[in-house]
Amino acid sequence: MKIKTFTTVALLIFLLVSAAIIYFGLFKTPLQSSNIQDNLSLIKKDEQNLTVTPIVDQQPTTTPTQTSTPVIRPPVRTSAS
Amino acid sequence: MKTKFIGPILIAALSVLTFLIWFLVRQGTPMFADYSVATHSLGQIAGLIGLTLFALTFVFTTRLKIVEDSFGGLDKVYQVHHLLGSLSFILILFHPLLLVIKFIPSNWPLAAKYLLPSSSVAVNLGITALLAMIILIALTIYINLKYETWKGSHRLFGFVFIIAFFHSFMITSDISRYNLLKFYMLFICALGIISFVYGSFIRPKIKDYPYKLKDIKSRGNVTILELEPINEKIAFKPGQFVFLKTNPKEQHPFTIASSPEENNIVLMIKSLGDYTSKIKELKKGTLVSIEGPYGKMWEELSSSQKPQVWIAGGIGITPFSSFVSHIAKTKSLKQKIDLFYCTSNNGEAFLLETLLEQAKAIPNLRIHDFCSADKGRIDLQKIESVVGKIEGKKFVLCGPLPMMESISKQLKQKGFSKNDILYENFNLK
Known part of the structure; x- marks a missing residue:
């Protein structure tokens, strides 16, 4: 009986x-x-079936160097006094 | 050490050895390092030990004397067979689950992939074996099939094992990676396949003794067959049982009621099912065959010097009939014996007169006619009121299972050890 229960x-x-x-x-x-x-x-098959319009890369070939300008923020009032 | 402990020890040793060999060959590789590796390892172990136990279940169906001796009787062999069959089934069920559980919850589709048929033959063989095993186990334990249908379906387990064997050796696993494990599992599987072939196809052809039905009588719902050997007489000990085959497809176990000193053997068969109800239709001169003998009751009771209480319930009188007849002829048992012949009504005790006649030659034997219609169900109190103190006696029981279990339970409550309670459980199905 026990064997049957365990098996079940x-x-x-x-x-x-x-x-x-x-x-x-x-x-x-x-x-x-x-x-x-x-x-x-x-x-892959789906990709092959798609009519793909080539995207022209209009990005400049050289990335201009960015110069960071420090931002001077006005003092923030913390209280209404 | 008693030989009946050798079998259980060997089973435990082989199961542990399977694990140890796997553990040995896996040295240097991660086995239980994390969840993924640990569940995979447990899956492998479940598969390996499950296959080992599955193989061993076939060794028990060989009915070889060495196997019977190792467990203390064929009835015990079949009990262990049932237990191991279920245990191997449980392990084999958990084998694929533990292997795929590592993919959960990260990759459910991959886990599902391994549980479904695919292009891999090895995986498909594993799935086939597992499904077939589930169906056959369900047929065995949930549906009450006719004996022969059940036996035929049970034989299919051999083919399931062969499929499982091919799965194990074709799939990429620790078996294919490590030679020591491969050869060990090959040995275990070969043992299982050879045992299956021997037990199913060879033994039935070589271990049969041809007999002729010399006489057939009916006593109520009991049919008494007297069988005469055609060639060699079967050599048996008192109270042993044989498998009777009245046609090539069917075989059923019955205890020999006669003594080994006689040339013919007598079987007493109570109508309990389809086969036993039809047995009375057999004609004198019918050729039958018997396989055996099996059983260890005589060896157990004759080796004990304790006074004995024998309790027979109905047709369970047959082994005691053999014992009494044998003792009357050989004077071989000197212990004090009280035999309770328990029946539900007075007309059922058809062997009582014969036994009382034989008992005249056995001064140490007392026979008690116990009719439950007059005295109620037999229990230890009633036995004590007849034989006095029961402590220090050995009990031998044969009869309906509820009766044997009830007496056995009462004896255990009184502090009797298993060694002092002897009975055979014939539920081979």
Whole structure:
């Protein structure tokens, strides 16, 4: 009787935990579904199908040197007196 | 040391050895450093020890004498078989869970991936073995199948073990990484597979004794079979049991009621189920085969010098019939014996006259007819009122399980040790 009870409890734990893992693994995080590689390849295919308009980089090739000027703030009144 | 302790010690030693070998080969690598490594290690250990115990369950089905001797009787062997079967199942259930739990909560999809079929043959074999094991265990413990259907389904465990073996050796794991562990597990698995093949396919063909049904009689709901050997007579000790096969597919255990000195053997079978109800339809001259003998009751009781109280419940009189017949012929047991023949009504004690006749040749034996319709259920008080002080006596019980458990419980409450209470539990299923 005790053996049967232990076996039943273990089986229930296994079924519940594995069902939870499969549920959360497959359905709750669909973007990271069971086969990550598959998803990555799907994403790559999507990227290939897109008509991409090249973006012209209008940034200057040389970054101007910024010189920092100290900011002098007026004294702040802390009380109304 | 008594030989009946060798079996349990060997099981414990092999389980510990499995762990020790794993621990030895993993030296220098992190085993329990953090949550991820520790759960992975526990998963490996659960798988390894589970597989070891699973393999050992098949050793018990060989019914080899060395195995029976190591546990003190075939009934004890089957009790350990049940226990180990369940224990190995629990460990094998937790093996995949512990392996994937390290991915939780950071990567649920990866954890789920390992629990589902994939392109990996090794993983798929593991999933197949586990699912098949769950189904077979559920059939075994939750559904009351017919004996032969149950036996057929139970035999499938052998094939499940072979699948689990291939999973273990094909998958990347500590078994594939470390040769010492690989060869040790190979030895354990080979032991399991050889035992399965022997127990399921070879033993039934080589250990059978052909017999012919010489006579068949009915006494109420009990059928009495007298079997005559066709070639060699089976050598047995008083009170041992055999497996009777009236057709190639079915075999059931029954105690021999006759003494070893006789050429023919007598089996007394009470109608309790499908098979035992049909046994009375057998015709004289039918060829049957018997496998055995098994059981250690005579060895246990004849080795004790204590006065004995024998309690037989209904058809449980059969081993005592064999004992009495044997003692009457050989005068082999000198201890004082009180035999209680317990029945629910007067007509049920069909062996009483024969026993009383045989008891005339045994001065140290007293037979007490105990009919529960007149005297109520048997208990220690009633036994004491007949035999006097029971302390220092050895009790031998055979009959319905509730009766044996009740008397055994009362004796233990009185301070009797297990060694002084002898009974066989025939629940092989």
